[in-house]
Amino acid sequence: MTYVAQGAFAPVSRLDSAVADMIVDKPTLVLDIDRVEFQYHQLAQGLGEAHIHYAVKANPTREIIERLVNIGSHFDAASRAEIELCLSQGAAPEHISFGNTVKKPADIAFAHHAGVDIFAADAVEELEKIAENAPGAQVYIRVLVENSEADWPLSRKFGCRSDMVNDLMARAVELGLRPVGLSFHVGSQTRRADMWTGVLDAVAEIWKSAREAGFDLDLLNIGGGFPAFYGEQIDGPMTYAARVMELVRARFGKVARVMAEPGRGLVAESGAIIAEVLLVSKKSDSDTHRWVYLDIGRFSGLAETEGEAIRYQFVTARDGDEFGPCVMAGPSCDSADVLYEKRPVMLPTTLKSGDRIVIRNCGAYTSSYSSVGFNGFPPLDVVVL
């Protein structure tokens, strides 16, 4: 099943109607936790035997974690604070993996003492830190894949090249750790499941080589990449997840433990931001497009518009009027605080200062990215339904 508009598929009316009724005086993210639960079940059904480890960084709102604990989700944590958050909401430590490949020794020790037993690594130096601070722990090696087709690809920051993997496995054993598997990431917002093919092919080669070298791998962490709807067609969550698992099984056969780490794909569509138009103007009488300035920008919640990578959808009360091209910018005095300029956004020509503008599917990578107060603007407010 595919869907071209969120409303055609998911029960979003609760969020939409709550947003329509809400009065706010600053940019506000409204979250529908029931929508998160709905999406969780869709993804879980598609993923089959793979277990969901929610990527907490996508949205650490307490009520999301609480609900996900209650419905059986596991968690992928990027830091000590995220582990503490999950534990505080009742997550079992054995259901939390410490997935950041770059960790403070003290945070590894904290996790170990709390009962977290599985850690990511992509370097000998990181394995040494883990061995010292979490002796005997399970580790999976993050591999670098460079053929991503994602909208927000993951550069070379994480993972080691394939030629290092078996050396790291061997070193882990020497250090008394248990190298149990591999992880990778296809890149955030990979819109179609079939875009996973090239990456899975490459990882399967590495998996095979490690097993041939005698490492008894039983854990495959397929990471995130599950998309949200931002206007371009995507597969529905169940269909997408099922297709990914089909591609995985075809290449890896039966794997005892498969982990998936949806973040965006689990929570983005459960949130909408209520914002306000501050100014609509032109730079010159001869300009063909307008500049639309909002009270939210790159430093107060919309960080993922960097490079115009994530293109949000906007809803206004004037959407029945004629549309025209706009450059869109945030409220700060920083010139980098421009949302869309290279590819202008189509908005009603009647739009004006004071109008409300709703930004759809903003539940992921917004609130926690907000600055503490750049230019004196407050962080994105969060309201949970």
Next chain:
Amino acid sequence: MTYVAQGAFAPVSRLDSAVADMIVDKPTLVLDIDRVEFQYHQLAQGLGEAHIHYAVKANPTREIIERLVNIGSHFDAASRAEIELCLSQGAAPEHISFGNTVKKPADIAFAHHAGVDIFAADAVEELEKIAENAPGAQVYIRVLVENSEADWPLSRKFGCRSDMVNDLMARAVELGLRPVGLSFHVGSQTRRADMWTGVLDAVAEIWKSAREAGFDLDLLNIGGGFPAFYGEQIDGPMTYAARVMELVRARFGKVARVMAEPGRGLVAESGAIIAEVLLVSKKSDSDTHRWVYLDIGRFSGLAETEGEAIRYQFVTARDGDEFGPCVMAGPSCDSADVLYEKRPVMLPTTLKSGDRIVIRNCGAYTSSYSSVGFNGFPPLDVVVL
């Protein structure tokens, strides 16, 4: 006078020795307020008749504002919260200009009632908001200049083209406002005063045209652009400011009121960040450079490394050892959280996890840019000496 290293010119030993002695467990910005005062006097002496309006957004730390109020600075505020901050520290409202060209009507009304009487605008729609919420106020028109030579240029976000200026002035008069002058910005971190020449030439033409059209302009706001030392040679603050004013006088003659809005140039060199190396590793055995991961990154204070625009200087205890090229990245699981990759950084080859690393001249555009908690990492801590 020019200087190639901060220590050769300014009394920084207090900051350096405080940083050396300080024990921290998370990234911390240490600020020396006396150093801000020193820099203020240097700039003020060079600027002569021009008055400093500190760009609060560069660093809104309360103690900086308090000190600047006490030594006679005026202020450029980007938002209601920044105006409130200045007022709370004793600034007179008539010494505050509301310099954001994009303002909420309610914030204009707040400023007006508080006694702030001077506002920036670059569009008819903004003038209308000002006229309605701050009747009779002084306005200056921000003009768009596109020949910046700055390291962090200001794109097209702010200012109108020259062909609109006189129309905006006329409209301001119709609306009962007082169009008193022009503002512009050469771009942040304009390293040499002589780089102002092209922009000043262009603005002087606009100024002349407005006066010929009968507008009795008496205020020239030359904005910011005053540089900080990041490794490339810059003029000392007094020399730089004096040269800028020489260029201004040559083009504008005698102007009743000249405003300058240094932010970075006033506070950057008064701060240093204490950070920690989390991991030094390679992606492959054949890699020629290392990856150095810090506990601070683009989303926790070093936002200005976007596009590798601002290149900070690093100090470690191993600076006597051999140096080699490094890619540098932050601690989050976000692949965009890479500080320097296209132009690697030279760091000691002996650097390793757990080492302290001091980032110099970080007093501007760091703490307030921090995210509230992306990936669970806390905002940049600030300690005032």
